[in-house]
Amino acid sequence: MAKKPPIKKTKRRITVPKGQLIQSFDSDAFKQLYETWRKECESASASDVGVKGSHPKPKYPIGNLLDLVMNQGFVGRTSEKGGGSPKSPPAGGQLIELLDKFIGDKEGIEDDDAKFVKKQIVYLNNMLKDESKNPAYIEFHVPIWSSVNKKTLAHTKETVYGHYRTPDYIKFRNLKAKVKKNPKYAEDLPPADTTWYSGEPGGAKPPMWQALFGKGGDDIISDSKGLLKVLQAAMKMIGGITIDYLEILVKDTGTADEIWAIPHLRREILKKVFMDGKKGGKPNPDGISPTTGNFRDSSLANWFNDSVWTPDNVKESKDIKEIIDADEYAGVVQKYKIKISRRQMRHIGMLCGLEWKKRGETVWLPKEEDGEKEAMDFSKSWRDTLSVA
Numbered sequence: 194m195a196k197k198p199p200i201k202k203t204k205r206r207i208t209v210p211k212g213q214l215i216q217s218f219d220s221d222a223f224k225q226l227y228e229t230w231r232k233e234c235e236s237a238s239a240s241d242v243g244v245k246g247s248h249p250k251p252k253y254p255i256g257n258l259l260d261l262v263m264n265q266g267f268v269g270r271t272s273e274k275g276g277g278s279p280k281s282p283p284a285g286g287q288l289i290e291l292l293d294k295f296i297g298d299k300e301g302i303e304d305d306d307a308k309f310v311k312k313q314i315v316y317l318n319n320m321l322k323d324e325s326k327n328p329a330y331i332e333f334h335v336p337i338w339s340s341v342n343k344k345t346l347a348h349t350k351e352t353v354y355g356h357y358r359t360p361d362y363i364k365f366r367n368l369k370a371k372v373k374k375n376p377k378y379a380e381d382l383p384p385a386d387t388t389w390y391s392g393e394p395g396g397a398k399p400p401m402w403q404a405l406f407g408k409g410g411d412d413i414i415s416d417s418k419g420l421l422k423v424l425q426a427a428m429k430m431i432g433g434i435t436i437d438y439l440e441i442l443v444k445d446t447g448t449a450d451e452i453w454a455i456p457h458l459r460r461e462i463l464k465k466v467f468m469d470g471k472k473g474g475k476p477n478p479d480g481i482s483p484t485t486g487n488f489r490d491s492s493l494a495n496w497f498n499d500s501v502w503t504p505d506n507v508k509e510s511k512d513i514k515e516i517i518d519a520d521e522y523a524g525v526v527q528k529y530k531i532k533i534s535r536r537q538m539r540h541i542g543m544l545c546g547l548e549w550k551k552r553g554e555t556v557w558l559p560k561e562e563d564g565e566k567e568a569m570d571f572s573k574s575w576r577d578t579l580s581v582a
Contacts, residue, residue, distance in 0.1 A: 204437075207301040211448060212517035212532075214439040216301050216524055223426040224296045229417035231289075234259035234404055237413045242400035243358045243385045258413065262404050262420065263289050268312045288313055295427060303521045307431045310424050317421045321406055328402040329395045333357035336365040346372055355397025356389040358382070386412055434524035436510075441517055443533040449540045451516045452531065457505045463545060465493060472546040480542075488547050494538040497531050504529070 203220040207213060237258040239245075244255065255261060265285035291309065294300050324330040333353050338361035340349035346369055353359060363380045370378035388411070391397040400413055406421055407414035417423075443449050453459055460470060466481060466488075467474035479496075480489055504510040510526040533541075 205298070205301050207519065207522060209517050209519050211444070212440045212442045212519070214301075214436050214514075214517070214519055214522065214526075216434055216522065217437040218302070218430055218434040218524075220296065220430055223423070223430040226417055226426050227292055227296060227423050230404075230414065230420065230423050231259060231292075233414050233417055234262060237400060240382055242413070243356060243382060243389070245382060258400055258404055259289070261401065268316045284313075292423070292427065295430070301522045302431060302434060302524075304523050305521065307428065307523055310427050310431070314421065314424050314428065317405060317424070321421070324394065327395070328399050328405070329355050329391075329397050331355065331399075333390070335359050335362040337361060338364050341365055341368065343368065344372070351392070353390045353392060353397075354394050355391055355399040355402065356385040358385040359390060360384040388412065431523055436514070436522070436524040436526045437528065439513060439517070439519075439526050439529040441513070441529065441531045443531060443537045446537065446540050448516060449533070449537045450544070452533075453541055453544045455509060455512055457509055458502070458531075462493075462541060465496065466542070466545045466547070480545075488539065488542040490535045490538040490542060493542075494533050494535050497533045497538065500530070502529050502531070503527070 201221075202217045205216040207216065235257050239255050239257060239260070242258050242261070244261065255264065263286040264283050267284035267288060288309070291306060294306075295302065320326045331354060333356070334350040335353055335357055336348040337351050341364075342348065346365075348365065363382075363384050366378050366380045370376055385399075389397055389399040398407070398411055403411045403414040403419060405419050407417075407419035408422075409415065409418050441448070441452070443452060453462070463472065464470040464477070465479050466477055468477045469475065476483075476486075480493055481487070482489060504513060504526050507525055511520060513526050513529055514520040514522065
């Protein structure tokens with residue numbers, strides 16, 4: 194059986210003051226669906242979908258079906274970073290701007306983005322079930338042409354669902370313009386497609402219904418699916434995000450303290466300094482020079498810089514992201530590296546229980562308990578030093 198070709202994943206490199214990370218995810222299915230949906234909505238002009246005039250004060254000028262979607266309310270965005278203010282664009286516009294970001298090549302995807310998309314999915318599912326909001330159930334009362342008095346315009350109305358621009362409506366409006374001698378009543382747009390309205394509630398597929406809930410194969414949303422399916426594809430994409438690489442730049446003692454606070458890293462550091470991995474244990478030559486007792490800050494800094502680490506669990510992944518102030522980005526860290534200077538490595542040495550002995554910038558010595566021998570004479574051999582009573 195032939196092997197499936199590897200999935201080519203999208204990579205996003207994100208730089209933050211304390212480091213960087215690379216998000217990785219499979220965007221192909223979402224990108225194809227969204228771009229097709231967007232193109233089909235943009236291709237359907239306002240007149241194509243039977244919209245005459247526009248919203249009194251649209252945030253986005255209405256020129257096509259996509260603009261109509263962007264001016265929809267949906268559920269507003271709120272987060273710790275702000276949003277949802279009276280000056281914010283309609284939630285529909287916020288949503289499209291976010292989906293555009295997803296297919297871009299610069300910005301990372303955040304957990305708040307996922308929450309916002311999820312809220313819209315819930316909203317659309319509720320709209321689909323709510324006859325007062327579902328476009329396929331919206332009532333219109335339009336003239337029955339056969340009942341119209343051609344002189345007085347008296348007529349009987351019928352109820353249709355989905356769209357109001359029936360052939361009878363168009364005929365009536367043009368007759369009204371003639372009888373009233375007022376061209377403002379005249380219609381210059383054709384009747385709606387017959388699938389856009391129905392005498393049965395829920396039986397129509399008007400343009401907005403297609404844009405939101407379409408399953409493909411309709412006159413406007415033909416090759417794609419409705420926005421609900423697009424958002425579900427987006428959530429599937431977000432759920433597959435990983436942070437393949439994260440880099441921590443240890444520039445200050447605060448960051449060094451945060452490194453030390455990671456149990457996994459603390460264990461590995463202590464093993465490098467003490468043979469048994471416990472403070473005050475027998476010095477490990479990898480971390481303490483056997484001949485001088487100096488803390489090998491340069492060697493251990495190189496060890497840190499060359500090592501690739503794997504988080505023990507999801508909590509550690511979260512803690513690692515927090516260290517570089519990148520905890521808002523979606524995805525679990527797979528691998529990470531630490532870039533540290535000798536100065537900050539010496540600070541970590543202090544956290545290991547070593548102390549500064551003013552013998553030069555690189556000298557760190559094990560602390561001695563009260564009452565023990567004063568500073569050791571390192572003119573003695575390391576063996577003699579360890580045997581001092």
